[in-house]
Amino acid sequence: MEYIISQLINGICQGAIYALMAIGYSVVVGVTGMVTFTHGEVMMLGAFASYYVFLWAGNNLFLGIIASFAASWIVGMAVYKICYEHFFNAPRHISLICTVGFSMLLKNLAQILFGANRLPMLNIIENQVYSLGPVKINLLQIVILLVVFALAAVLSLFLNRTRAGIALRAVSQEKTAAYMVGINVRRVAMTGNCIGCGIGGVAGMLMAIYYQTCYATMGGTMSMKAFSSSVLGGMTDVRLSALGGLCIGIIENLGITFSSANFRDAFAFCFLILVLLIRPQGFAVKKGARP
Amino acid sequence: MKKLFAMLTVIALMLGLLAGCASDPKPTKPAGTQGTQAPTGGSGGTAGSEGPSEDKAPIRVGVLAPLTGTMAEFGKTYEVAMSMAAEKVNAEGGINGHELVLEFEDSKGDQNQSAELASKFADDDGIVAILGDFSSGCAMAAAPICDEEEIVLFSPTASNAAFAASSKWAFQIAGLASYEGSYAATYEVGKYAGAHDVAVFYMNTDFGASIVENFRPAAEEAGMNIVFCEGYSDTETDFSALITKAQAANPDHVLIVDQTSISNVINQIRGIGWDVPITMLGPSTSQQVIDLCGENCEDILTTVSVYYSEEDPEAYAFAQEFADRAGFGATVMAGFAYDGVIILSEAIAACGDNITRAAIRDNLAKTDGTYLTGPIKFSEDGDIIRSYLICQIVDGKYVIRCGYDYANE
Numbered sequence: 001m002e003y004i005i006s007q008l009i010n011g012i013c014q015g016a017i018y019a020l021m022a023i024g025y026s027v028v029v030g031v032t033g034m035v036t037f038t039h040g041e042v043m044m045l046g047a048f049a050s051y052y053v054f055l056w057a058g059n060n061l062f063l064g065i066i067a068s069f070a071a072s073w074i075v076g077m078a079v080y081k082i083c084y085e086h087f088f089n090a091p092r093h094i095s096l097i098c099t100v101g102f103s104m105l106l107k108n109l110a111q112i113l114f115g116a117n118r119l120p121m122l123n124i125i126e127n128q129v130y131s132l133g134p135v136k137i138n139l140l141q142i143v144i145l146l147v148v149f150a151l152a153a154v155l156s157l158f159l160n161r162t163r164a165g166i167a168l169r170a171v172s173q174e175k176t177a178a179y180m181v182g183i184n185v186r187r188v189a190m191t192g193n194c195i196g197c198g199i200g201g202v203a204g205m206l207m208a209i210y211y212q213t214c215y216a217t218m219g220g221t222m223s224m225k226a227f228s229s230s231v232l233g234g235m236t237d238v239r240l241s242a243l244g245g246l247c248i249g250i251i252e253n254l255g256i257t258f259s260s261a262n263f264r265d266a267f268a269f270c271f272l273i274l275v276l277l278i279r280p281q282g283f284a285v286k287k288g289a290r291p
Numbered sequence: 292m293k294k295l296f297a298m299l300t301v302i303a304l305m306l307g308l309l310a311g312c313a314s315d316p317k318p319t320k321p322a323g324t325q326g327t328q329a330p331t332g333g334s335g336g337t338a339g340s341e342g343p344s345e346d347k348a349p350i351r352v353g354v355l356a357p358l359t360g361t362m363a364e365f366g367k368t369y370e371v372a373m374s375m376a377a378e379k380v381n382a383e384g385g386i387n388g389h390e391l392v393l394e395f396e397d398s399k400g401d402q403n404q405s406a407e408l409a410s411k412f413a414d415d416d417g418i419v420a421i422l423g424d425f426s427s428g429c430a431m432a433a434a435p436i437c438d439e440e441e442i443v444l445f446s447p448t449a450s451n452a453a454f455a456a457s458s459k460w461a462f463q464i465a466g467l468a469s470y471e472g473s474y475a476a477t478y479e480v481g482k483y484a485g486a487h488d489v490a491v492f493y494m495n496t497d498f499g500a501s502i503v504e505n506f507r508p509a510a511e512e513a514g515m516n517i518v519f520c521e522g523y524s525d526t527e528t529d530f531s532a533l534i535t536k537a538q539a540a541n542p543d544h545v546l547i548v549d550q551t552s553i554s555n556v557i558n559q560i561r562g563i564g565w566d567v568p569i570t571m572l573g574p575s576t577s578q579q580v581i582d583l584c585g586e587n588c589e590d591i592l593t594t595v596s597v598y599y600s601e602e603d604p605e606a607y608a609f610a611q612e613f614a615d616r617a618g619f620g621a622t623v624m625a626g627f628a629y630d631g632v633i634i635l636s637e638a639i640a641a642c643g644d645n646i647t648r649a650a651i652r653d654n655l656a657k658t659d660g661t662y663l664t665g666p667i668k669f670s671e672d673g674d675i676i677r678s679y680l681i682c683q684i685v686d687g688k689y690v691i692r693c694g695y696d697y698a699n700e
Contacts, residue, residue: 262521
């Protein structure tokens with residue numbers, strides 16, 4: 001039993017990181033209305049930004065979060081300028097291919113700039129194991145869960161309680177109508193995209209801390225998981241995307257528990273396909289529904 | 292205006308990328324000697340060089356290496372170590388006066404790509420032999436093509452026993468994974484560490500699978516129980532589920548067979564507060580593991596076939612220069628790659644003036660000498676059996692625990 005609980009905790013922790021990536025992803029997709037495949041690289045650059053901050057300023061998690069958020073925000077601006085801005089009225093696949101190309105560019109640039117080898121991110125958070133009855137959880141996992149929940153709460157407050165957040169949701173729902181009530185759609189879309197990317201950057205940092213390494217190709221498989229999580233949550237719904245991420249994390253880890261790690265991705269994607277077969281709209285209430 | 296800005300940004304990024312690419316996988320040749328094949332983006336200096344004579348055509352050798360992709364750090368190892376070897380050959384007068392030019396192509400660690408590039412090299416009559424690919428899987432994908440086209444495919448780092456055996460044109464010097472697997476079982480984990488219940492984590496690639504295939508019977512013969520044995524894909528980053536599962540099997544020793552994610556596995560094992568003894572194998576042994584794991588890798592056991600000790604000045608100087616150029620420490624792979632170029636250039640030199648692909652193969656098969664990474668003499672199949680040292684990480688350094696003859700003691 002304690003074995004299953006430990007595996008559940010592993011799953012929740014990994015799911016939390018997926019959730020954070022998916023949150024960023026669904027903000028981007030919601031506000032721009034276009035699918036992105038650059039998210040993995042945005043996360044990777046966020047991780048590198050925090051790596052250098054930790055190198056210079058010591059293991060200050062708060063500074064790391066700010067640095068990764070800011071760096072990914074800036075990258076998000078470039079992504080927006082290059083991949084979205086000119087294609088709002090073009091067929092969707094054009095900006096999609098553009099993001100695919102841009103992600104390769106960023107990945108290779110990162111290999112040139114930061115080198116191809118893995119960089120260590122050791123002991124950013126002290127390695128300490130707590131036992132709660134039969135269950136063991138380490139400080140790293142606790143911190144990651146806390147950061148994820150805190151960020152999700154802040155984002156939720158921002159989206160629901162502030163003027164800018166409401167404008168963002170309006171753009172996400174209907175661009176033309178938002179434009180008609182006097183919202184600067186382009187600026188809001190850009191800000192929203194940057195917020196999504198910034199959150200992705202923090203997710204990248206957490207991943208790098210959790211796995212204690214940082215390298216140029218780290219975004220690849222992770223962005224696929226972020227994408228599937230947000231598909232599971234109905235693409236644009238932030239809360240449901242987070243739930244999707246958690247589900248995928250837990251399913252994967254339980255899958256490994258009962259079979260083999262070779263099938264990790266198979267479990268994640270089979271689960272995704274099953275859910276989509278039964279509910280094509282994912283967890284969302286109805287197609288196109290917004291919070 | 293905005294459009295212009297965006298386009299300029301894209302163009303600037305592209306140029307940066309191209310410049311970066313061009314400066315990385317370039318053929319190694321001293322400035323001033325313009326070969327028949329101009330390197331992409333090369334600038335061609337004017338200063339004369341003292342090395343090989345100018346009027347003899349350069350000898351071109353193709354290299355398959357994963358310069359980008361998840362194995363890029365090994366591609367870099369290839370590039371740096373092989374370039375160093377080529378520079379040495381050229382500084383000593385080249386191959387019978389001909390300059391040696393290595394032409395690197397990026398196989399991205401992808402088997403299809405590797406096979407395609409091999410056939411591209413084979414179709415180019417100017418290429419006399421092919422070095423690489425880095426991984427057994429890629430090398431084996433390229434082997435049938437080289438066999439058909441009758442050109443040498445010499446992978447310094449492939450360790451799968453089936454690679455060299457598959458073709459008379461294929462050669463390998465890394466030592467066989469089959470032997471390393473059983474050595475690890477009998478001597479490293481068994482005799483030295485005295486383990487009873489072993490958990491095995493392996494990267495489910497050609498290398499990992501062939502080690503485990505040979506580890507298992509040898510371990511059972513040595514009286515050990517394998518209580519847990521699971522593979523994972525080479526893109527895996529999260530091992531927590533596997534580790535929890537292994538822990539539940541209650542082993543007294545853990546063997547990790549990996550090349551790229553070894554530090555992740557070690558860090559995550561220690562991260563949950565599990566202080567089980569850990570053993571790894573030759574291909575994992577690098578300074579990088581120590582850098583990436585810090586205290587977590589203390590006391591870990593490993594096998595190495597090559598050790599760049601200060602007592603061996605040539606090897607030590609090589610390791611130092613490699614580290615300077617590559618920005619990370621020399622692994623055994625670096626030595627193998629270096630030796631690969633030296634051995635191949637000797638085989639080419641032995642052809643005299645009549646350099647043909649067949650003559651190179653025949654001379655390569657006759658190789659018998661001692662190189663940076665030890666004595667090398669090919670078997671019938673074109674592979675070699677290496678001896679191993681057992682090392683342990685103590686205070687952030689590899690310390691030799693057992694010598695090459697531990698197996699005979």
